[in-house]
Amino acid sequence: MSLTAKDVSEIMRLLEESSFEELSLETDGLKLRLRKGGGAAGPAFAEPERLPGPPKAIEPPKAEAAAAAPARPAASAAGPGVTDVPAPLLGVFYRAPKPGEAPFVEVGSRVEEDTVIAIIEVMKLMNSVRAGVKGEVVEILAQNGALVEYGEPLIRVKETA
């Protein structure tokens, strides 16, 4: 038995519309495994699309096909227990409340979930950025005064319980 690209896309669609997260199909000479959202939580459509190249689903059926959209790449090479705090919006990144004042956090600072770690300015509107995790700051990733994109890693935190 073999599956055409159309069959696979139909199966993908059925999975997409179902309440299941994962589907494995094994027949003679074919093993197909599909997972929603590329393993990440949340709807598969929320994953950024990646070009170029057709999705792996239309590779020859003998290969193991991961058909779901590729997961959003980890924001950094952060290892286990290490989290990068992403920018919640696009704007200008500032480490301190005002020029000349002490930064909100330095490498070695302890942060709680609600600790303010930076501000992001959008057209003169200052937005506080909170850590969202508990732990110790191990690296400042974004540059003071620079434009950061939505989702760009700002600081790296080694999580503690």
Next chain:
Amino acid sequence: MPIRRILIANRGEIAVRVIRTCKALGIETVLAASEADLGSLGARLADRTLCIGPPPSTQSYLKVETVVQAALGSGCDAIHPGYGFLSERAALAALCEAEGVTFIGPTSAQIEAVGDKLRARAEAEAAGVPTAPGGSVGSLDEARALGARIGAPILVKAVGGGGGRGMKRVDRLEDLPEAMSLASAEAGAAFGDERVYLERFVARGRHVEVQVLGDGAGQVVHLGERDCSVQRRYQKLIEETPAPGLSDDFRAAIRKAAVRFGEHLNYRGAGTVEFLVDVEREEFYFLEMNARIQVEHPVTEMVTGADLVAEQIAVADGQGLRISQEDVRLRGAAIECRINAEDPARDFAPSPGRVLEAAWPSGPGIRVDSHIVSGAMVPPYYDSLMAKIIAHGPDRQTALARLRKALAETHIEGVTTNIGFHARVLADPEFARGGVDTAYLPRFLERGPIPVEA
């Protein structure tokens, strides 16, 4: 100061379209994209892509401050808004004006003047451009009196409206009060503006619009008209130029009216003045002006040879109009089909998803404006436009034949499209004759069920 770097505050095919012209002009591009579009063709072609927010457009493409901040933070001297999204928000143009960023489009005051339907109508009257019998009504009594003067059938329209929302047709004058309150409520919910006005309903109307370019100092030229009568629920599906079957005098009059309207506003940049052509009375009425580049602008480009995006940039750059009216030569005919990810067999429901394979047509006279390549995603957050296929020829018959062949050559897998539906419309003798009215497509749909797309 010459424009050297442009922020493109849009997505999809128009982002790609604008980037291509910028590249040809040697202008750098920064694409402001949502998280859902980071892997799109536009993001790949732009010199730089900035992620401005999560997929829903209210959190990304519709954020005025974020877009301007992205432009300032990335050293852009201008913003191209494309169509839709923020393109006709006076607030974006105004913030650009305040921050010294060049807005590639009209002034915020001009956007405001044409954004309010009632004010646009008044401007048309002041410019000596014909409007449909009707006007604003402050009370029910006024509405009844005006309704009696116009005579049924009447359209109740939202002042802040568009796209058919907040619009009600009244066939008997006694139904006017109910239609007024419905339209008013709908308009309030959709546009935050409950004001409505009345206009004569034209039984057999054609949608004809004129492309204009203005220098912002009172000089305006036209680049011919487009017929966009093939519509479904006020959504255009097929557009063409020239509008078939109009007399030379009528054509000249409608073009002149559009230029007069633009001159009256000292209009700056590219714009489209839309008219309703009353087929039975052989009259035309001002509908509205779209203060931006239009989806269907390529048909005009095909017959004029102009690059409208390049002209928009030139005007914004202070170079004035580079085209005089005498330079505008309209050669042949061009027709465009909007290819959408939607299922005609299921009442045109959107069908987003991953495009496994995309093979677009080519050949003499064929142009395809698209951001869809094999493996691309049609996200569910935005409109379902995948491509515009445009055919040009020395005459309408040739353009139509080329377009039919082009559709047959197109192959999309992974999502359902309206390509087969377009092919059936193009094969229809009534469409082939030319000059259909806006009720044509609903009539076509009533003839029978739509076959399921293969």
